Amino acid sequence: MRCAVIVCFALFLSACNSVWTPVRNADQVYLGDRYQVELPHKWLYTNTKNTGLTLSLDGPYLHAIHVEEALYLEAFRSLQRPLSKSVLPSELAELYLARLKKSPENGGVNIETLSNRPALLGGQDGFFLHLRLKSSDGLDVDVLVYGVLRGEHFFSLSYTAPKLWYFPRDKNSFEKMVGSFRFI
Amino acid sequence: MKYPATFVLLAILASACKPAQNVRPFYDESSLKHLKTLEESRVHQLADEFEGDLYKAGAVHQDRKLRRYVQGVMQRLFPEMGNAIQVKLLKQPGLNAYALPNGSVYLYSGLIARLENEAQLAFILAHEGAHFVDRHYLRTKEYRKVSDWVYATPLLVSQAAVFHALAGYSRDLESKADQLGIERLKAAGYDPREGVAAMRILRQEALAVGEGDDASAYASHPTLKQRIELLEGIVQNWPAHGDVNASAFGQAAGYLRDQTLQQYLASDQYQVVINLMWNSRIRKQYPAHSDFYLGEAYRRRGQKYDLDLAIDAYQKCLEAVPDYAPAYKALGFVYMKKQQWEMAEQVFSKYLSYKPTADEAAYVYSYLKKIAQRKGE
Numbered sequence: 030m031r032c033a034v035i036v037c038f039a040l041f042l043s044a045c046n047s048v049w050t051p052v053r054n055a056d057q058v059y060l061g062d063r064y065q066v067e068l069p070h071k072w073l074y075t076n077t078k079n080t081g082l083t084l085s086l087d088g089p090y091l092h093a094i095h096v097e098e099a100l101y102l103e104a105f106r107s108l109q110r111p112l113s114k115s116v117l118p119s120e121l122a123e124l125y126l127a128r129l130k131k132s133p134e135n136g137g138v139n140i141e142t143l144s145n146r147p148a149l150l151g152g153q154d155g156f157f158l159h160l161r162l163k164s165s166d167g168l169d170v171d172v173l174v175y176g177v178l179r180g181e182h183f184f185s186l187s188y189t190a191p192k193l194w195y196f197p198r199d200k201n202s203f204e205k206m207v208g209s210f211r212f213i
Numbered sequence: 214m215k216y217p218a219t220f221v222l223l224a225i226l227a228s229a230c231k232p233a234q235n236v237r238p239f240y241d242e243s244s245l246k247h248l249k250t251l252e253e254s255r256v257h258q259l260a261d262e263f264e265g266d267l268y269k270a271g272a273v274h275q276d277r278k279l280r281r282y283v284q285g286v287m288q289r290l291f292p293e294m295g296n297a298i299q300v301k302l303l304k305q306p307g308l309n310a311y312a313l314p315n316g317s318v319y320l321y322s323g324l325i326a327r328l329e330n331e332a333q334l335a336f337i338l339a340h341e342g343a344h345f346v347d348r349h350y351l352r353t354k355e356y357r358k359v360s361d362w363v364y365a366t367p368l369l370v371s372q373a374a375v376f377h378a379l380a381g382y383s384r385d386l387e388s389k390a391d392q393l394g395i396e397r398l399k400a401a402g403y404d405p406r407e408g409v410a411a412m413r414i415l416r417q418e419a420l421a422v423g424e425g426d427d428a429s430a431y432a433s434h435p436t437l438k439q440r441i442e443l444l445e446g447i448v449q450n451w452p453a454h455g456d457v458n459a460s461a462f463g464q465a466a467g468y469l470r471d472q473t474l475q476q477y478l479a480s481d482q483y484q485v486v487i488n489l490m491w492n493s494r495i496r497k498q499y500p501a502h503s504d505f506y507l508g509e510a511y512r513r514r515g516q517k518y519d520l521d522l523a524i525d526a527y528q529k530c531l532e533a534v535p536d537y538a539p540a541y542k543a544l545g546f547v548y549m550k551k552q553q554w555e556m557a558e559q560v561f562s563k564y565l566s567y568k569p570t571a572d573e574a575a576y577v578y579s580y581l582k583k584i585a586q587r588k589g590e
């Protein structure tokens with residue numbers, strides 16, 4: 030699960046370089062450039078230009094919610110293939126998966142797709158993925174992703190946590206956050 | 214696994230069991246005398262650790278039935294070794310195999326997928342088995358160099374041995390493993406000509422997927438062409454005689470061809486799928502619906518004209534296998550992209566008639582709803 034390691038490393042870097050702020054109110058809203066979202070109460074959040082908005086309750090090495098907002102062409106640049114602007118939600122899910130599997134060490138063998146279906150994010154047609162990654166230590170890590178393309182920008186909300194304990198414990202906080210996501 | 218225990222076990226097995234007929238013993242102790250002082254146990258330990266990582270990462274194929282079948286072929290080739298050589302499969306579409314110093318032989322599922330029968334598989338196993346039984350990991354120049362210079366750093370010695378087990382050996386050792394492998398194939402009652410056939414297939418596939426004639430990373434390795442010539446020279450005077458077992462092999466491993474194309478697509482290697490499917494000799498070996506994967510490769514690659522090429526490929530698939538539902542769904546996606554709504558509706562409906570409750574049917578229902586809304590407007 031190199032991608033999870035990379036995500037953790039990115040979170041580690043962000044943890045080192047940025048300030049983590051507690052969510053003090055139950056209905057605290059975060060305003061991004063093009064979206065707003067309610068943050069889960071008592072979690073910690075940080076926002077950096079490179080990694081986007083990241084939240085965690087017990088530490089980003091254990092579990093995290095991540096909000097990605099990027100130019101569509103930039104978000105999938107690593108795939109090195111022509112990107113159509115008339116992309117279907119099912120194709121957007123394929124692109125997301127391809128980006129995740131791009132790591133040569135991964136080779137796609139350690140990512141299992143448990144669910145891939147259409148979903149709404151902020152009222153826009155997009156995709157929902159439920160993935161299972163295996164860490165080099167054999168730990169199963171579940172990932173939920175909602176993704177959508179709006180104009181020139183790609184948005185995704187993802188939740189990454191070990192299958193045991195953390196994933197079921199905080200899944201509802203993530204789903205509540207997804208439900209509150211709005212474009213502005 | 215500690216060296217003394219393994220060594221004693223292998224020595225007992227080797228002496229107690231009768232080797233396959235007419236095959237000279239692999240274990241040439243006299244030539245390994247200078248290595249007695251080396252920390253072979255550390256080599257085994259490192260191989261065990263490497264193997265443990267493969268399992269933890271979920272890279273090992275879990276088809277127990279296929280693994281039992283392949284293990285049975287290995288035991289037919291090396292009856293005197295008992296269970297000392299364990300064959301395992303890796304979920305990888307490439308053309309590779311290696312024998313670890315601890316006796317584990319790893320075959321990529323993509324390599325097995327390319328073969329046509331059990332005798333060809335047996336040759337690959339005999340070649341890898343020969344690397345292990347003849348302890349080639351202790352015979353490389355680099356290993357000797359490291360071991361002569363740095364007795365005090367067994368880790369370097371071990372790494373050199375395991376590295377060569379994974380990356381391949383010198384020309385001499387590869388050729389020797391081919392020679393021992395083909396002899397072992399014949400002695401076990403398989404048609405040795407299938408060993409040559411296996412190498413021809415692998416060369417053809419390696420060229421198609423862009424690995425070139427020299428699939429190894431080292432200039433010192435023999436090319437596949439050279440290896441084929443060596444094997445042809447050995448078998449030319451042998452009568453064409455022995456088991457082939459194409460049917461048993463097909464039942465156990467036939468599905469791997471399909472899986473290999475899926476793995477190439479999953480790892481974004483679209484050009485490899487296109488190359489394989491455009492090679493008419495190779496295409497014949499793949500299932501009738503394989504043009505679906507060609508269509509997928511075009512659709513996902515997304516270059517100019519690729520959508521039209523994808524439509525052609527999906528239609529060709531449906532001509533061969535009219536009830537292959539995924540091709541209808543994919544065709545619908547392409548028609549949606551090309552804004553040919555009626556065509557999209559038609560093929561999506563056809564897909565749902567076959568797969569009304571499939572996981573990805575949710576996308577199809579949502580697209581049909583959009584098409585209906587467009588009609589209403």
